[in-house]
Amino acid sequence: MATLKDVSKASGFSVTTVSRALNGYDDVNKETRDKIMSVAKELGYSPNILARSLVKKQSKTIGFLVTDLKRESVKDNFLFETLCGVSDELSTLDYEFVLLSTTTSKQKNKTYGQMCAERQLDGVVIQGLKRDDPYLLEAIESTVPCVLVDIPVEGVNTGYVTSNQLESAKQAVRYLIRLGHRHIAFMNGAAHAYVSTVRYDAYRQVLQENGIEFRDDYVLNGDFEELASKSAALPFLLNHPEVTAFFCASDVMALGVLQATRELGLNVPEDLSIIGFDNILLSQYVSPPLTTVGQQPYEMGRKAASMVVHIVEGQDVPHEAFVNNELILRESVAKNRR
Amino acid sequence: MATLKDVSKASGFSVTTVSRALNGYDDVNKETRDKIMSVAKELGYSPNILARSLVKKQSKTIGFLVTDLKRESVKDNFLFETLCGVSDELSTLDYEFVLLSTTTSKQKNKTYGQMCAERQLDGVVIQGLKRDDPYLLEAIESTVPCVLVDIPVEGVNTGYVTSNQLESAKQAVRYLIRLGHRHIAFMNGAAHAYVSTVRYDAYRQVLQENGIEFRDDYVLNGDFEELASKSAALPFLLNHPEVTAFFCASDVMALGVLQATRELGLNVPEDLSIIGFDNILLSQYVSPPLTTVGQQPYEMGRKAASMVVHIVEGQDVPHEAFVNNELILRESVAKNRR
DNA sequence: CTTGATTTCCGAAACGTTTCGGGTATAAAA
DNA sequence: TTTTATACCCGAAACGTTTCGGAAATCAAG
Incomplete structure (x- = not known):
């Protein structure tokens, strides 16, 4: 050459x-x-970018750090979409992009700092670190800028982008109320998950702000699984004919509820409105297509990438960004006619 | 540092x-x-890997070249899985891995050779190039080793990994015949696509080898789309009550056929057996779950990565590899009872 | 006591850039 | 004519490595 x-x-x-x-x-x-x-x-x-980077002390490449890159992961789609976002944004900003896949065990061999230094990374965007991964702390303390997706953590060279979890969940419940539903059940997932508590809070708050009494027996546990959700919904729907709407903390669980209605001979949305969360691929194919609140991983990726290069380049930008989850209206929700 | x-x-x-x-x-x-x-x-x-690479004239990184990295792409899953395979394999081989996303227009600004030279890539694995993309020819003629996934092309520094497209398609059709089906329709995609011709050939050959007359009016065109496929299938099924099975060149089109049966009140698989191709995520969730022939992109990724570093390191390995597609038996196919 | 081999170390050049600190004309000003 | 400014150019050092070709010291053999 x-x-x-x-x-x-x-x-x-x-x-x-x-x-x-x-x-x-x-x-x-x-x-x-x-x-x-x-x-x-x-x-x-x-x-030769290598030679140039060597003398300029900056490589014009940022790393995309992901833990346990595995094909099986249910979140594949999430991960892949944020990856696309990162890639797209970086290429318009004229930065390169290397994928760093690490596992918890690998993190013991090489420190985060070393990883960055080796490749002279200008910055890194991090996705899916567990809260107790050693890299997390290292990343925050490191001098090389990083931005985390979906992990709200403050730091001088650190930023994050996350979504309006609470607000969007509220919006979903408000939507049901606006359509005249008063007896709204809530299918929650594992109680210890962060998102579960947020969605639970949203449910309660919106009920309260609309003067609807919160009933303990209206919240079920579907454990984020289709089957568990279905088994929980079946007897519940039998015992509570007054219930006209279901807010589910995940699409998968919404599918479970949907199954239950089928078995009971109920029609969705005429007899029961269902609203899900996540906008999984399947949700638009199922019948009826599921109204759900969707996250925008692609956007998160873009914003994360954009933020990190801005920080890298010393521009004075906010170190946090939000991308709105959006309520995706399909056909599993209808006006309450009772 | x-x-x-x-x-x-x-x-x-x-x-x-x-x-x-x-x-x-x-x-x-x-x-x-x-x-x-x-x-x-x-x-x-x-x-500092940059400095080292500079003097050693090899960077221990290989590129993963993908065109039109887009979140919408139906093949997302395919792409993502091969990506995982490549990543996993490279990390065990102690190579780094950069994602090169290019578009047809970008290919005019920077030649393939330049792209490799800039980052001093040791090798590259290429996925999803179109047959007339300028990079394809460049890649083959380049001195830097590359291996193509799903594009069988020979070259001295070039290898490829592909799947037994023809055989697996044949297997699918044979399966239908084995179950007693004699009137088998074929839903094909865009005629100019490579895979289309292969699957078409498979269809014809198996029919012939079983002494079943090939009928021109039994092959439809669904253009790889759900809707087009459905519209084609509707009148066809009406006019051909003797048809008991459908071989579809893609799962998406199989879904279209499935829709058509629903509208006609036909039951799958009792009234019509359907077999798809691709094993898209959705295929196992749909009702009934789709029998389909699945590719193994993860494996292809691994093999491609492995092959490219072997070539890079001057080892004498075969420059072609195959990974078997496998027929995934689910519930959309039944014995012919007529 | 030489000679030669072995072990252990190091200086300097090289990789392909960027950039600092000038240098040499030419043109304009004094 | 001399000075000053301007436009254009270049040598050399630096970035962090690796590696070639020795060199010094030690040891074994003759």
């Missing part, structure tokens, strides 16, 4: 001048710049 | 010796090696 020296020789100018010409400095004559440009093109020259 | 020079100063040995000690050369005394090691550890030294 052609190097600067080659271009220098072929054009008759010094390496310095060639470099400056190609980099757009203005202390080089128009003519010689043109000459150099054409020679460079002719030789198919393109700069 | 600590550099070799730092370690050199702190340990009292020359940079050369430190380098050789750390790299396991045997012309360094046990004691001094230990000393150096401990100092290095203490300073948290880790080698």
